Amino acid sequence: MTMAYLNGEFLPLHEAKISPMDRGFLFGDGVYEVIPCYVGKTVALQYHMDRLRHSLHEIQLAIAPSDSDLEAILKELIIRNGNGNVGIYLQITRGVVEKRQHAFPERASPTVFAYTFPIDPPSNGAADNATCFTTVTRADTRWARCHIKSTALLGNVLHMMEAVNEGAEEVLLFNEQGLLTEAAACNVFIVKDDQVLTPELDHQKLPGVTRRLCLELLEKYTDWQVRVGPVSREAVMSAEEVWLSSSTKELAPVIAIDGKPVADGRPGSYWSAAQRLFHLHRFDIK
Numbered sequence: 001m002t003m004a005y006l007n008g009e010f011l012p013l014h015e016a017k018i019s020p021m022d023r024g025f026l027f028g029d030g031v032y033e034v035i036p037c038y039v040g041k042t043v044a045l046q047y048h049m050d051r052l053r054h055s056l057h058e059i060q061l062a063i064a065p066s067d068s069d070l071e072a073i074l075k076e077l078i079i080r081n082g083n084g085n086v087g088i089y090l091q092i093t094r095g096v097v098e099k100r101q102h103a104f105p106e107r108a109s110p111t112v113f114a115y116t117f118p119i120d121p122p123s124n125g126a127a128d129n130a131t132c133f134t135t136v137t138r139a140d141t142r143w144a145r146c147h148i149k150s151t152a153l154l155g156n157v158l159h160m161m162e163a164v165n166e167g168a169e170e171v172l173l174f175n176e177q178g179l180l181t182e183a184a185a186c187n188v189f190i191v192k193d194d195q196v197l198t199p200e201l202d203h204q205k206l207p208g209v210t211r212r213l214c215l216e217l218l219e220k221y222t223d224w225q226v227r228v229g230p231v232s233r234e235a236v237m238s239a240e241e242v243w244l245s246s247s248t249k250e251l252a253p254v255i256a257i258d259g260k261p262v263a264d265g266r267p268g269s270y271w272s273a274a275q276r277l278f279h280l281h282r283f284d285i286k
Helices: 023-027 045-058 067-080 154-164 209-221 233-237 269-281
Strands: 003-006 009-012 030-038 086-093 111-118 133-139 170-174 180-183 187-192 195-198 225-228 241-246 250-257
Touching: 003 067, 009 067, 023 086, 030 045, 045 067, 045 086, 045 209, 067 086, 067 111, 133 154, 154 170, 170 250, 180 187, 180 233, 187 209, 187 233, 195 209, 209 225, 209 241, 209 250, 209 269, 241 269, 250 269
Parallel strands: 133 170, 133 250, 195 225
Antiparallel strands: 003 009, 003 111, 030 086, 086 111, 170 180, 187 195, 187 241, 241 250
16 A cells, blocks of 8 residues: 655555645646655655755745655655655645635645655666667657746646657657757757767756766766767767666666667667666765
8 A cells, every 4th residue: 555645644645635726736836856766765865855946946835844854754655655666756736725816825835745656676787677768759849947847747748648659658859949858758868979968958958866967977987978068859860879867767778769770779888887877876865
């Protein structure tokens, strides 16, 4: 039985109830985090708390719990769910209101909700245990505040369904200038001419925690050429390797784009080495 947390109470997930007048339900007026946990140990929890605070600031939502309060809640939730391999979903909305209106209410008590869900053990970088992805490409038609980890994800959902409807697992998105932004649920890296590339952060991309960790690990433990900057569609389509990064996938190789294989259609050596680093150092950041 999955245990959840809702507004000060731990309870079975199926017993958690939220009012239909919650602004998270009415407007998507909230933010969230997904934090991986393996055998009871969280990955980069402080980085997730940093991003959560940034998102809360961006939507002008103040909450009473401190970071240490939230961390204590999450750690208790992990224990109550068996200290296994789980993702922790944490969502904070502006709370329940008496009247539906677009303007922020003068007074509202934020809703804090969390639960866990099982996740697979991550790859150690070996090609035979890699989870590989096929992708399609599309023009990025989401809103212009993708740097906020908002619960309002309909744009991402519709893009993801474009991939699903074509038998793929993800979609690579490009802006009006033909530059790579991200995927529907991931950041993106490519390897081109022995250089690792990923787009710079701005309002078109979520500041991924796994992306951040990957860049730190590559800088510390390799002598690779790594560049953060514009990545063209042409570079993506001719890349030797393409990776997705997210908290529950870590680094995952893309083996096909729009029905065509990436290189030889198998996980590449750069991905293998980078994921191996992640496997060895994922718990370095507390």
